[in-house]
Amino acid sequence: MLFNSLGFAIFLPIVFLLYWFVAKRNLKLQNILLLVSSYYFYACWDYRFLFLLVFSTLLDYYTGLKMQDAKSEPLKKFWFWLSISVNLGFLGVFKYYNFFAESLAASLSTIGFEANFWTLKVILPVGISFYTFHGLSYVIDIYKGRIKPERNFIDYSVFVSFFPLLVAGPIERATHLLPQIQQKRVFIKANAIDGLRQILWGLFKKIVIADNCAEYANMVFNNSGEYSGSTHIVAAIFFAFQIYGDFSGYSDIALGTARLFGIDLLRNFAYPYFSRDIAEFWRRWHISLSTWFRDYLYIPLGGSKGGNWMRVRNTFIIFLVSGFWHGANWTFIAWGFLNALFIMPSIVFGTNRNNLETVAQGKTFASIREIGNILLTFAMSTFAWIFFRSKDMASAFHFIGEIFSTSVFSKPQNIRNEIVWLMVGFVIIEWLGREQKYALERFGMNWPRPFRWAFYYLILFLVFEYTGVDQQFIYFQF
């Protein structure tokens, strides 16, 4: 069920009330309730793939224990590689088999061989990329001796399947989430209210910003030849807002929902479009995935040790794998490659650790230089998004070609002014809240309650006004 659906609006209060009133101070009961609700939540998407989720959970739980109990290093390695290969095997089959088969057939046909590989007609199980990576991080941490395996199957299952993060992250770590599952949760009113506020902001980002930007972006991306160059630029910007609103909105709803149950999830977005360089952008965008790749791929590959060549090589590998993680299409790989290219100068010249603090920290306005850097970084990331959004490489290049046509100087077509104003308002609120965990966290907190509630009602009003322009969460397809 979607977060922005009536089904979820009914599901959440029921689980919440059962959790705090029926399960009350019984930790075991609360965890069982979370597990059952999470499986129900997942089954609402597609009950057929519940088996896969349960199997993946069982596999990692069992291999984790076996690694701990292994009497020899080879045996420990065996269980480790069993888990890795089965998990990645499922991911590979469901997500990448057709891509490799079709790409290989296309390559062979260019040299005169006609190959007809059998392709799978399978649906991609929702959330597979996310819960697989949960399990992988758990298994790798046990293998590296960072954590001990969880012996309580219910607790471990909740870690893998906790419904707020099950279908689109954030990708949690056992070191962060498991202790919270193992400990008693205490209801704290301030946290619950904060959670509701974050859910409201997430819904605004998704329904008001993302879904409305999607309409315009889809119109142009799907009919590229019919619009002017300037319209293409606007569409690319709208897509940048769409994917941010969609994904960070989902993350806000996930984090806010988790807080209602006394659980804190990892932050996934930290105002990436206010970044002053690409390195900073990647410290602020889909944080849980980029840190996962850093810890489980970049550092084992050697990280930044071994000179510039090693850094460059490892950076390219990370971004190409990250692109590939998003989907089985050359466009995602091109997106990853572009981002690697953009970040390369800062890697080579060692400036990738600049700009660690929030832009214009403690100030209302940024400097002209900062604004220039923000706009340049935004432009670069938006350019890369063109590949991410396009259905294939030819469409991406065609889209870019349209931008660099003479019609780039004409007035953009079909823009709805109200959407532009909403985006401006959104950027202002995000800017004012950029030092908070989410923009609405402290917004209006020093206002009298009637004004604060009026502001929340305005956001709620906008959410309901724009409900109906339904667009799927983008990251559900990963």
Place this chain on the structure above:
Amino acid sequence: MKLFLRKTFLFLCIPMAVFIIGIFLPATPKAKQSLLMSKFTKDSLLLHTKKPRIIFIAGSSMSLGLYSQPFKDSLHLNPINTGIHGGLGAFYMMDDVIDYVQPGDILVMAPEYHQFYGDFAYGGEELLRAAFDTSSPRVIMNLRWEQFKKMYGFVPKYSMSKFMPEQYFHLTENDFYSKDAFNKYGDAVLHWDKKFEGKFEPFKMIDGGAFNHELITAFDAFNKTVKAKGATLYISFPPFEEQSYESCKSQIDYVEKELRSIPGITVIGTAERYAMPTDCAFDTPYHLNKKGVFRRTQLLLEDVEKQMKTDGLMK
């Protein structure tokens, strides 16, 4: 915890009150101008038009795609064009008409192709507006669960619209999409002499999701019910601009195949026959200008006449 629940409940009280009050407030002046309000007129036609009758059923492809007078002149049937808006959904169209069907009626249904994909056939915001703006208990009581599920998402927006100033002031007339756009048979005619000023966009595909086999089941049931009432149902095809037809051909072929597979149902004409040249289209691939309306009417008249002769229904 209790304080939290109390505060949350209090916070939600106001929007809930707005939704509940709003949904039961009468239709706004702007809503009263909407073409959905033509439902009153069309229901009246269904109730009062004398036999023998021919009833045309579809969405706006029927209202903005047909001229009924030739059916009266050639077939000596009193025509009723029930077409209003495709967003009411094919299930509603069938459920709404069936109570008015009389022995001897000829029903011609030409549902838009979008009805067959995803959940389009269950209606959406237009169905909600039709139900509550027309204050029609009949509409509400006849709704299926799937239709409620499609509608409830629009309840807050609909309720809130009752409090919006633009629903009451500075109303502009959009003549060819208003309740006054119809002639005495229910055909929308005010757009005939108008030129569409915007950009015509052909469909690239019929989006919405998987094929809805429940609609095929519903057509089967509808056909049986119509026959039980002593009436006759013919299934035809909507007018569809030719570029859109070419782009969506495989999906349309599947619709046609599924319709023809219904036992005992009479399908007249073919989908390809109703693919209209682009210069016959008005503002959407389903809507026709005057030239297109006359062309489609002629095609449908030929198909209906031929089938009526086969069925021995020509007098």
